[in-house]
Amino acid sequence: MMNSKLAALLLKQLGSATVRTVTMGPLNGITTESSCFLHASGPVVPGRRTWIRFSCLGVRNGSTSALNNKEKEEKGVRTSSTVGGANRPEDKMIVSYWGMPPANLTKKDGSEWKWNSFRPWETYKADLSIDLKKHHSPVTFMDKLAYWTVKALRYPTDILFQNRYGCRAMMLETVAAVPGMVGGMLLHLKSLRRFEHSGGWIKTLLEEAENERMHLMTFMEVSQPKWYERALVVAVQGVFFNTYFLGYLISPRFAHRVVGYLEEEAIHSYTEFLKELDKGNIQNVPAPAIAVDYWQLPPDSTLRDVVMVVRADEAHHRDVNHFASDIHDQGYELKESPAPLGYH
Structure with a gap:
C-alpha cells in the first residue's frame, strides 16, 4: 500500500x-x-x-532532453536543437576520449603545432659532436658471437637494398625500434615482480624505441616502400621480436651487446648514405616537416641534415647499449646504476 x-x-x-x-x-x-x-x-x-x-x-x-544536450555540449559533443521543427547542428564536436578540448600548442614562432605523436617539449637538438668511430672490440665469447651475428645479418640487407639507402634506412628503423621496447617492457615487469626501482633504465629504453620510431616516420616521408618490402618488414619484425624477446630473457648482456653492434652498423649505413648524397647520386630534397620540428632543425634544412642527426642518435644508442652490456658483464643489474642521459 x-x-x-x-x-x-x-x-x-x-x-x-x-x-x-x-x-x-x-x-x-x-x-x-x-x-x-x-x-x-x-x-x-x-x-x-x-x-x-x-x-x-x-x-x-521534457527537461531531460535539454539537460542531456547541455551535458553533451559541455563535453564537446555535437548536439542538435529543435527550432521550428527542424534540427540545427551545433558547432561543437567530440574532441577526445575524455571529452576534453586539446591544448592549444604552438611553436616558438607562434605558429600552430600540428603533430599529435610528440609535443614541443619532447623535441631536442641532436649532439653532432658525438664520437662516430667508437667501437667496442669483442673480447669474450659472447661479445664475438654478438658481433658476428650482426655482421652475418648485414649481407642479406646489402644484397636486397644495395644503394637504395632510403629504403635501407626504412627497413633498418623498423628493426631498430624493437629492442628498446622489449627491454623496457621486460624491465618494467621485473620491477613489478621484485618491488624494485629500475634506476631510470625503463624510461631510457622506451625513449630509445620512440626515437627509432620517429626515424621511421621521417624516412617514410622520403622513401615509399614497395609492397614486397612492406611484407618483408612484417616477416622480419615477427621473427626478430620473438628472437630478441627470448634472447633478453636468457641473457640481457648479450641482447644489449647485439644492439650495440647493430647501432655501429647503422652508423656505417648512414655514413654511406651521406656519401651518396654528397656525390649527387641521391637527390638532397628538403627535410620533411616532421624532422624539422622533432630535431629543431632550421626551416631550410635538407635530407642531408636529417641523416646527420639520425646518425648522431644511432651513436647515442650504441653507447647506451654497450654500457648496459658492460654493467651486466660486471655482475650488476639494470637497477642500481643510473642510465646515461637521454635525448631531452
Missing part, C-alpha cells in the same frame, strides 16, 4: 512522464535507474510493485 502511494506521488510530480507497471519479485519499494522513458502499459494498481524509469537528470516536462 505504501508503495502505491509513493508511486502515485511520483506520477503527480512527473507530470507528462510515463511509467510502466510490472509485477516485481521480492524487491520492496520503487526501483529507479537511468534510462529512456517508456510508454505506460497500464495504471498503477494497488498491491502491485511499480517500476518507474526516468533519466537521472531532468524529469519534468
Whole structure:
C-alpha cells in the first residue's frame, strides 16, 4: 500500500512522464535507474510493485532532453536543437576520449603545432659532436658471437637494398625500434615482480624505441616502400621480436651487446648514405616537416641534415647499449646504476 502511494506521488510530480507497471519479485519499494522513458502499459494498481524509469537528470516536462544536450555540449559533443521543427547542428564536436578540448600548442614562432605523436617539449637538438668511430672490440665469447651475428645479418640487407639507402634506412628503423621496447617492457615487469626501482633504465629504453620510431616516420616521408618490402618488414619484425624477446630473457648482456653492434652498423649505413648524397647520386630534397620540428632543425634544412642527426642518435644508442652490456658483464643489474642521459 505504501508503495502505491509513493508511486502515485511520483506520477503527480512527473507530470507528462510515463511509467510502466510490472509485477516485481521480492524487491520492496520503487526501483529507479537511468534510462529512456517508456510508454505506460497500464495504471498503477494497488498491491502491485511499480517500476518507474526516468533519466537521472531532468524529469519534468521534457527537461531531460535539454539537460542531456547541455551535458553533451559541455563535453564537446555535437548536439542538435529543435527550432521550428527542424534540427540545427551545433558547432561543437567530440574532441577526445575524455571529452576534453586539446591544448592549444604552438611553436616558438607562434605558429600552430600540428603533430599529435610528440609535443614541443619532447623535441631536442641532436649532439653532432658525438664520437662516430667508437667501437667496442669483442673480447669474450659472447661479445664475438654478438658481433658476428650482426655482421652475418648485414649481407642479406646489402644484397636486397644495395644503394637504395632510403629504403635501407626504412627497413633498418623498423628493426631498430624493437629492442628498446622489449627491454623496457621486460624491465618494467621485473620491477613489478621484485618491488624494485629500475634506476631510470625503463624510461631510457622506451625513449630509445620512440626515437627509432620517429626515424621511421621521417624516412617514410622520403622513401615509399614497395609492397614486397612492406611484407618483408612484417616477416622480419615477427621473427626478430620473438628472437630478441627470448634472447633478453636468457641473457640481457648479450641482447644489449647485439644492439650495440647493430647501432655501429647503422652508423656505417648512414655514413654511406651521406656519401651518396654528397656525390649527387641521391637527390638532397628538403627535410620533411616532421624532422624539422622533432630535431629543431632550421626551416631550410635538407635530407642531408636529417641523416646527420639520425646518425648522431644511432651513436647515442650504441653507447647506451654497450654500457648496459658492460654493467651486466660486471655482475650488476639494470637497477642500481643510473642510465646515461637521454635525448631531452
